[in-house]
Structure formats: C-alpha cells, structure tokens
Amino acid sequence: MNDILIVDDERDIRELISDILQDEGYATRMAANSDDCMSHINSEPPGLMILDIWLKDSQMDGIDILKTVKRDNPDIPIIIISGHGNIEIAVAAIKQGAYDFIEKPFNIDQLLVVIRRAMETSRLRRENSALKKREVQSAEMIGGSPGYRTMIAQLDKVTKSNGRVMFTGPSGAGKEIAARYVHSNSQRADGPFVVVSCAQIDPDRMEEVLFGRENGERGVEPGLLEQAHGGVIYFDEVADMPLGTQSKILRVLVDQQFLRVGGADKVRVDLRVISSTGRDLEAEIDAGRFREELYHRLNVVPVAVPSLSERREDIPLLAEHFLEMLHAGQGLPRRQLSEEAAALMQTMTWPGNVRQLRNVIERILILGDSNEVIEVREVPGEEERRDDSEGRVVLSGSLATLPLREAREVFEREYLLTQINRFGGNISKTAQFVGMERSALHRKLKSLNVVTSARAGGRVAQLDDDGEEDTAATASVAG
Incomplete structure (x- = not known):
C-alpha cells in the first residue's frame, strides 16, 4: 500500500503525472476507466489515489468511484483532479471523503506538496489501525471457567465507571490484559493506555519518568502521566514504587495536577488509574513499605485475577x-x-x-x-x-515398593485428585471422563479421603487430614 494509483481518461495526463512521481521516488500504477481502477484496487489497494472527476467510456464517474473506495477502503487518501473545476464539485468531493481537490491545469509543486501530506496521512492511518488491532487482541479475554466468567462480569461493571481498579494475582496470570480490557471497553477507549512498570524503573529516575522534566537546554520532556492524559495510567506491580514517589502520586490522585521535575508551572491531567500487584499490600503496609492512604485510594474496586x-x-x-x-x-x-x-x-x-x-x-x-x-x-x-522403549509404564520408586492394594489406593487417589482439579472441581464432568456414576465417584472419593473445597470461584480437590470433619465437607460439596 505504498504506491500511487493514477486514474485519468487522458493518456498524456496519466503518463505525465506518473513520470513526475517516479522522478520523486514514488511507485505508480495507471488506470484509464472505472473498470481498470476497481480492478487495481481489488487486487492490491494503493497507498493513495489521484482521481479525475470526468472519465470517458466509464460505468462510474470520479464521484461514484470516490464513494465506493471510501466505503470499502476508508484509509486510502484520494486527491480529486478536474479540468472543469468549480466550487460545487470541490465541496461535493470533500464531503464524500476526498483528501483534497486540485483543478487542471495544476501546478506540479502544489500537487507534490498535497501528495506528500496525503501519503503521510495514509501511513499514520495504517499505523494507527495496526496499533488498534494489537490493542484489541491484547485485551481479548480468553476463558470460560466459572471463576474466570465471574471476573469478566466484574470487569464489565467496572468499564461503565471511571473508578480506580486494583488487580491482584500471581505473576503471569493476566492482570495487564484485564486492565487493557477495562480500558478498551470504557469511554476512554480512544485515549492512551500507558504502562508504568514500577519494578523495572530505576527508583532514582521514577519521578522523572512519571512527571517529566523541564530543562533549559532540552526544553520540556513530558512524563508518563502527561502522556496518559485523557486515557488510562496503569501501575504494574505498584508495590515496587518507592515510598517518596508514593506520596507524590497520592497528591496527583487528589489534585489531578503535578509539577514536572525542575518545573514551576503545574500540569493538569485527566486520568483513570488502574494498578496491579502480586504482593500482599496490607503486609507491605505493616512493614512500612507501602502507604496505607495510597492503598485505599487505589483499591476502590478490588479484582482478583485467578491463577492458571x-x-x-x-x-x-x-x-x-x-x-x-x-x-x-x-x-x-x-x-x-x-x-x-x-x-x-x-x-x-x-x-x-x-x-x-x-x-x-x-x-x-x-x-x-x-x-x-x-x-x-x-x-x-x-x-x-513417558513410557519406556518397550511400552511399559515406568513406576516411581515409592510406588514400586508398595504392596498391590496400597499402590492401587495411592494411584487412584492421585489420579482422581488430578482429574477433579483438571475439571475445576466439577464432579459431573470428572465422573463422565473417568467412566463412573456420580454417586459411585462420591463414594470412591470418600473412601480415599479426598475432599473438594471452594477457591477463587472454582473447586480444588485435596487430601482429608481429619476424617470426620472433612467427610462432612465432602458431603456438602457433593450435594
């Protein structure tokens, strides 16, 4: 999409424009009528079109082509040219989405200036579209387990507000994806999503990175807070933020303004703040490593992201x-x-x-x-x-030393623990997979002292350490 398609019914005009553009380093294609034009577009959309309004021996005139192309390929800039130019035609072309209108005979320098601007517009639109697609993909929530559906239901409520959200969960669970999901489905979706990787920024540079700086030689260098204006600032692993910076971020949350490092004028920002942590922030507060007031400011809507x-x-x-x-x-x-x-x-x-x-x-x-x-x-x-080369199952040393009855019991217990956890504690699915009636599976679990317990929206199987109390728990889960 980096070449230019020239559409004009006059061969001399087509070739003249093409020669000029090729001398300037552009690749060109040419079409004499609407059929040729649409054939080029359908095979490979160009980066830009130069389109004559009046086309002899064509089923479509320039305005018809303009409407069709802008409907199917809205990112292609189109420059309209015409030897019968008047203000009505120019206005009609611009209303239909033309980038600009140039009347024949045109000035070469003027045409080149418009083309350069239009090509830059085309490039920026493609890059923006690609970024949008990547953001949508990175914000895609994949999962259908009960605990995960519960979390997504929470997020769908959160997107409708401007409240601060705190995601908790282990590293790699998808806290940033959840944050991007909130952003991309909120009223701020068209605004920036700026990530502050608190654990990766040198503590000595944290304030400069966040607030920016003013330097006499280099001028103003905006920080991440300023770059996030109108959108979302996401503090990843906020527990790693230095204490001194925490107090200044707290003031930003209250006032929605700050001073750049070395600056004298306050900068106002409109931000939504989302944060995440894999640590116990209440324990960090007790240890004096995290400010309690900041915790309460950030933790307006707590959302737990389940581990895999x-x-x-x-x-x-x-x-x-x-x-x-x-x-x-x-x-x-x-x-x-x-x-x-x-x-x-x-x-x-x-x-x-x-x-x-x-x-x-x-x-x-x-x-x-x-x-x-x-x-x-x-x-x-x-x-x-894996099995060995002769197809035999390789037993662990501990299992190989047990009598058959005890070895069978150990195997059944481990096997059923694995299957129950695999199916998220769903007894019906587990019974169907292992080929047992549900009631028979319950009896087997009870005989093996295996119980299930609720955890993070799902159920987890574990061994029973004291028979009477946990047997009752088994019955309640199985019911």
Whole structure:
C-alpha cells in the first residue's frame, strides 16, 4: 500500500503525472476507466489515489468511484483532479471523503506538496489501525471457567465507571490484559493506555519518568502521566514504587495536577488509574513499605485475577488461542493440540501461569515436530512421564515398593485428585471422563479421603487430614 494509483481518461495526463512521481521516488500504477481502477484496487489497494472527476467510456464517474473506495477502503487518501473545476464539485468531493481537490491545469509543486501530506496521512492511518488491532487482541479475554466468567462480569461493571481498579494475582496470570480490557471497553477507549512498570524503573529516575522534566537546554520532556492524559495510567506491580514517589502520586490522585521535575508551572491531567500487584499490600503496609492512604485510594474496586491452576478448564482454549496467535503474528506453523496433549497440560503445574503456557506453546511450535497435531511427547517437561522403549509404564520408586492394594489406593487417589482439579472441581464432568456414576465417584472419593473445597470461584480437590470433619465437607460439596 505504498504506491500511487493514477486514474485519468487522458493518456498524456496519466503518463505525465506518473513520470513526475517516479522522478520523486514514488511507485505508480495507471488506470484509464472505472473498470481498470476497481480492478487495481481489488487486487492490491494503493497507498493513495489521484482521481479525475470526468472519465470517458466509464460505468462510474470520479464521484461514484470516490464513494465506493471510501466505503470499502476508508484509509486510502484520494486527491480529486478536474479540468472543469468549480466550487460545487470541490465541496461535493470533500464531503464524500476526498483528501483534497486540485483543478487542471495544476501546478506540479502544489500537487507534490498535497501528495506528500496525503501519503503521510495514509501511513499514520495504517499505523494507527495496526496499533488498534494489537490493542484489541491484547485485551481479548480468553476463558470460560466459572471463576474466570465471574471476573469478566466484574470487569464489565467496572468499564461503565471511571473508578480506580486494583488487580491482584500471581505473576503471569493476566492482570495487564484485564486492565487493557477495562480500558478498551470504557469511554476512554480512544485515549492512551500507558504502562508504568514500577519494578523495572530505576527508583532514582521514577519521578522523572512519571512527571517529566523541564530543562533549559532540552526544553520540556513530558512524563508518563502527561502522556496518559485523557486515557488510562496503569501501575504494574505498584508495590515496587518507592515510598517518596508514593506520596507524590497520592497528591496527583487528589489534585489531578503535578509539577514536572525542575518545573514551576503545574500540569493538569485527566486520568483513570488502574494498578496491579502480586504482593500482599496490607503486609507491605505493616512493614512500612507501602502507604496505607495510597492503598485505599487505589483499591476502590478490588479484582482478583485467578491463577492458571484455578482455571484449568481454560487451558485447552488458551492453548488454541496462542497457537493461532503465534501462527498469525510470527508465521510459526499452524498446528493443533491432540486431546491427550491438552489433557496432559491440564494436569501440569503452572507456576508462571498464562505467560508460562504461552511460552510452552511457542517452544513447541519452534522445536516440535512438523505434524499438524501436537502429541504428548512434544510437551516440554514430559520426558519423565513417558513410557519406556518397550511400552511399559515406568513406576516411581515409592510406588514400586508398595504392596498391590496400597499402590492401587495411592494411584487412584492421585489420579482422581488430578482429574477433579483438571475439571475445576466439577464432579459431573470428572465422573463422565473417568467412566463412573456420580454417586459411585462420591463414594470412591470418600473412601480415599479426598475432599473438594471452594477457591477463587472454582473447586480444588485435596487430601482429608481429619476424617470426620472433612467427610462432612465432602458431603456438602457433593450435594
């Protein structure tokens, strides 16, 4: 989309404009009528069009082409030229979306100035469109587990207000994605979304980065707060913000204004503040590392982002999303998970949460087989789980030393713990997968002293440490 399409029924005019533009370094294409013009646009949209109003032997005149192109390709700037120019035609063309109108015979220098401006407009529109698409993708919420749906319902309420939001949850769980979701679905969606990575900024430079500075030689250097004006400022891992900066941010939240470093005039800003932390801020307050008043200012709407282990049902869906995203964005092979590989991933531990899952998927696509389907053997860290070369299951040392009855009980307990957690504590789904009646599964769980407990919107299976009390808990969960 970097070339220029010249549409004019006069061959001499087409070739003259084309020669001039090629001398200036532009690539050009030419069309003599509306059919040729639309054929060029449909095959490869140009970066800019120079379009004559009057076209002989054409089904469409210039205004008709202008309407069609702006409807289907609104980002293409169109310069209208005409030898019968009058104010009515110019106004009609501009109303239909033309970038500018130039009357024949035109001044070459004037035409080149307009073309340069229009091409710059085209480039900026494409870049802006690409950024918007990336933001929408980065704000896409993937998941259908009960706990995750509950969180999204909270976020949908939050988007309707301008209140401050505090996201809590482990590293890699998707706190920034949730923050971007709030931004992209709010009234500030057209404004900036500026990230302050509190853990990565040198504490000695934190205030300069946030507030900007005024320097006699370099002039004004806006900070991140100023850049976020009209949109959202997102404090990632806010617990890592230095205490001195915390007090100044507190004043910004109260006054919506601040001084640049080295400046004398106050800068007013209109911001929505969203923050996140993976730490216990109340413990940080008790330890004197975080200001209690700032905590209460930021924590107007607290939202907990569940870890991946609390939403295992979402792992296949997330994996498929990353497979498609990495194919489209990085050109990695288009592949899909086998049911066995997806089931295995649901049983694995994920200390790095969603970020770790994405990295595992990327590693599989880069280093894995060329087959269309991803098999269990390709899942990283699965080597110790594989069968040996003769097809026998390799037992762990502890299990191999037990009598058959005890070994069976240990296996059944671990197997059912894994399956219940895999299905987010859903007894019905677990029973269906393992091939048992629901009531029989309840009896088996009770005999193995396995109970389920509510946690973060889902249920987690665990061992019963004191039979009588936890047996009652099993019954209440199973009911």
